[in-house]
Amino acid sequence: MPKAADIYYHQSDLRPANATDALPVVLIHGAGGSYLHWPPQVRRLPSLWTLAVDLPGHGRSPGVGEQSIEGYAQRLVSWADAVGFQKAIWVGHSMGGAIALTLALRFPERVHALGLVATGARLPVNPKLLESTAHQATYSLAVETIMRWAFSPNAPSRVKTLAARRMLETRHTVVYNDFAACNRFDVGPSLGEITCPTLVVHGTADRMTPLRYGERLAREIPQARLVTVPDAGHMVMLEQPDAVAQALQAFAHDVLA
Numbered sequence: 001m002p003k004a005a006d007i008y009y010h011q012s013d014l015r016p017a018n019a020t021d022a023l024p025v026v027l028i029h030g031a032g033g034s035y036l037h038w039p040p041q042v043r044r045l046p047s048l049w050t051l052a053v054d055l056p057g058h059g060r061s062p063g064v065g066e067q068s069i070e071g072y073a074q075r076l077v078s079w080a081d082a083v084g085f086q087k088a089i090w091v092g093h094s095m096g097g098a099i100a101l102t103l104a105l106r107f108p109e110r111v112h113a114l115g116l117v118a119t120g121a122r123l124p125v126n127p128k129l130l131e132s133t134a135h136q137a138t139y140s141l142a143v144e145t146i147m148r149w150a151f152s153p154n155a156p157s158r159v160k161t162l163a164a165r166r167m168l169e170t171r172h173t174v175v176y177n178d179f180a181a182c183n184r185f186d187v188g189p190s191l192g193e194i195t196c197p198t199l200v201v202h203g204t205a206d207r208m209t210p211l212r213y214g215e216r217l218a219r220e221i222p223q224a225r226l227v228t229v230p231d232a233g234h235m236v237m238l239e240q241p242d243a244v245a246q247a248l249q250a251f252a253h254d255v256l257a
Contacts, residue, residue: 001035001060004082007075008060010035010043012050023112025252026088027052028076028096030118031178032146032170034059037093037163039241045249051088053079055096057174065174069095069185073102077110089252091115093237094209095178098123098185104194105187113255114198114221115248118206118234120213121191121220123182130179139172152205152233159238191220198224199251201244203232 001008025048029037035052036059043052056075057065066072076099080088089112092100097119104111132142147164167175198221202214211228218226227247229236237244 001054003061005075005079006062007056007079008035008054009079009083010052012044012048022049022085023256024049024051024085024088025115025248026050026076026080026090028090028092028099029053029055029058030092030094030096031182032058032167032175033093033096034166034170036166037235037238039238039245041241041245042237042248045245045252048249048252051083058170064171065177066181067177068181069098069102070106072099072181073106076103077107080110086110087112089113089115089255091117091248092119093117094119094234095123095182098182098187101187101194104196105190108195111196113196113251114194115201115251116198116214116217116224117201117244118203118209118214118236119217120209121188121216122186122213123209125179125183130176130183133172133176133179136172139175140168142172142175143167149207150234152203152231152239154231155233155235155239159235163235163238188216188220191217192222194221194223196223197251197255199247200224200226201229201236201247202226203229203234203236203239205231206234206236208234 054061056063090100097116132138200218
């Protein structure tokens with residue numbers, strides 16, 4: 001994996017010769033995750049230059065993470081400068097969606113379009129879950145709870161087991177700070193200021209960010225449209241990767257045409 005501005009990222013094989021003039025699709029994972037939260041079908045969208053980051057303190061990226069959504073957004077702008085592109089289609093899952101929304105509001109000149117997957121204008125976190133991620137002694141129990149809430153009953157057990165193992169590899173302090181940042185996040189009053197094309201993807205069985213969160217985004221962002229994935233939970237891209245990949249690919253080709 002290449003590294004720029006202390007952020008590791010996975011890159012598809014379609015990096016153009018002149019990246020400055022290109023518009024990549026950038027995939028931003030959620031709280032406590034890594035680029036592996038995006039399955040191969042999404043990381044390798046046909047005919048698109050796709051980049052999937054490990055946020056600071058996550059996956060292979062060094063550091064202790066950020067304590068605010070704005071902090072992560074600023075880090076990604078610096079990373080984009082180091083990679084060598086000015087604008088992108090920013091696609092975020094959950095906390096990654098909050099980061100993408102913040103990019104659109106604070107750095108609109110860097111955003112060509114948005115993909116918002118299982119996210120919302122607010123991301124309140126259950127107080128007991130927040131407390132249990134704050135301590136190493138209760139972190140494993142917190143991860144068990146997250147896995148129960150994050151997947152639909154139909155999700156393959158091997159997918160849930162692998163997701164839990166990967167989250168346990170992330171320091172509990174990083175996950176706690178991620179959840180605390182999500183809990184403080186609220187851009188609801190500003191949704192109408194987002195002027196770029198936006199795709200909202202949401203599973204109908206999402207327990208962590210219920211479908212009404214996605215419906216609000218699609219209703220209040222002027223150029224947004226909603227794609228629902230039946231019977232999928234919060235980790236919709238892991239449960240039904242082909243459906244998410246197809247929606248993102250069609251959207252990207254449309255806004256790049």
